[in-house]
Amino acid sequence: MGGLFSSTKAPPPPVVLVPPLFDFPPLAARTxxxxxxxNMLFGKLALRGLFEDYxxxxxxxxxxxxxKPIEDQHVDLIAxxxxxxxxxxxxxxxDEPHTFTDLYVSSSDPILLMRACxxxxxxxLGAFGNFPVLKKQRVCSEDYGxxxxRYGSSNLSFGATLFxxxxxxxxxxxxxxxSKMGRLTTGVQYDPQFEKKDDAKYKNLKNWNYAIDYGIGSGSPLSPSFNFGLEFAQNSQFIASFYQHVVVQRRVKNPLEENEVVGITNYIDFGFELLRRINDQKELNNIQDSTFNIAASWQANKNILLKGKVGPLSSSLSLSFKSWWKPSFSFSVSAIRDRTIGKTSFGFGLRVDNVREASYQRADPNFVMLTPNKEYLAEGIQWKSGKRPMLQSDVNSGNFDGVPRELRPLARIL
Structure with missing residues (x-):
């Protein structure tokens, strides 16, 4: 009898918290x-989110x-x-996010735009269109839609937009x-914005853009990736860019967490963009002809995101807080330092979102999901004092291959 009463319950196994990213995929990926x-590849989509979001x-x-209404998953609204x-x-x-119809209403021109894909x-194979339904004036071909x-595969994409x-x-x-060959991606785009007197537009070198890119991309935000690209645009702009997404694990020493929580996954993003205009020597002293911007972000957990960026004219720092209710709420505050006038200003933002799903699928069978908010058993890590560094970039808690619906099917689209 005494043995029965003296038996104790086994302690729970150690757990590593794997929070979802603040905003993934980016809204631009939906369309x-x-x-x-x-315009989507060569790290442009990732850099746009790093330099602009929040x-x-x-x-x-x-x-x-x-x-997105709970009753109907076929419609959603963004205001x-x-x-x-x-x-x-x-x-x-x-389950087919790339076949849709979109009504775009704006206070600018066009007032009502219908987009379909x-x-x-x-x-x-794919087809898409932009058709202004309500517009104040129609003076050029683009005003009529x-x-x-397009054609797209896992290593090739080509297409055209027509009037x-x-x-x-x-x-x-x-x-x-x-075209993509291994880790190398190359591309060319013809954009006839500039005229050429008494000749065809395609002979004007300003209408051609070229780009080359080297990097490792991943459909999973829980896998590291990097991207380095070079672009020569409009025969006058040389652009060099770099973007890296790092997934790290750190120990948790938080009294608010349970004792079995031993670590948490963090996300660190870094990127820069160098733009150099190739013009006459008289214009080289203009600061707009040569710019260099750097940005970085750190997601400490599922609730806190810290971002900063530095440019030739101003610097910005942003701190965001997010709740993962349904829908989720996020509040951000930004401090902007304008060095040309020596003044600091502040901006604030509020976002309500239940369009994007904060969930990823687990591929490693050695790790068992405990709760829907991505807490995983950490038995495979054996995270003990003196055995592991406090910060590591080699995440060995499983390869999370789950891809959000907006990016599917990943293997068939470049």
Whole structure:
């Protein structure tokens, strides 16, 4: 009898917290099939999010609502109050995110824009269009809408955007070709913005853009990645960029956590962009002809994100707090230092989101998910004092290959 009463319950196994990223995938990925692949690849999408997201404009309070009704998963609405812009998206199939119709309402011109896209991953073929329904004036071909055709596979993408209601000879708006060979990606884009007297536009070198990129990309935000790219645009701009996403694990010494929580996964992002204009010597002293911007972010846990960026004219620091309710709420405050006038300003932002799903699938069978908020057993780590460094970039707690719906099917789209 005494042995029965003296038996004790086994202590719970150690746990590593694996929080979801603040915002993944980026909102631009939802409508990427309306864009040229040249504008989405070469680290451009990641750098745009690093340099722009959660940096609120000085002396402004920005508000963004991203809502999806629970009763119908085929529709969602995004309203950006600060710039008076609303988009309403309808998906034919919730599991096919690249076939949709979008109504885009804005206080600017056009007032009402209808966007549509159809993409068939099995064949790699797609079509898309932008059609201004309500517009104050229609004076050029673009005011009547654009139509695009594309082909995409895991290592090749090409397509063109056309003016179906062209008022003249300018029928082609743009065309692109992007190819991937291993870790190397190359691309060219024809964008006829500049005229050439008494000759064809395609002979004007300013209408051609070229890019080359080397890096390791991953569809999972819980896997490290990096990207280094070079671009020569409009025969006058040389752009060098670098972006790295690092996944690290650190020990947890937080009295608010349970005793079995021994570590947490953090995400650190770093990027820079160097732009150099190739013009006459008289213009080289202009600071706008040579710019260098650096940005970095650190997500300490699922609730806190710290970002900073430095440029030739100003510097910014942003601190964001996020709650993971359904929908989620995030509040951000930004400090902007304008070095030209020596003044510091502040901006604030509020975001409500239940469009993006903060969930990833686990691929390693050695780790068992305890709760839906991504807490995993840490038996495989054996995280004991003196056996592991406090900070490590080699995350060996499993390869998380889950891809958000907006990025599927990953293996068939470059």
């Amino acid at each position: 990427r099939m309306l864009e040229s692949s040249y 940096f609120d404009a000085a002396n402004r309070f920005s508000t963004v609502f991203m809502l 950006i109050v600060s710039v008076k812009r609303v988009s309403f998206m309808f998906l034919r199939d919730a 159809a993409y068939y991953p099995k064949y790699g 654009t139509l695009g055709l 179906p209601y062209s008022l003249g000879d300018n029928f082609l708006k743009s065309a692109w070709l992007v």
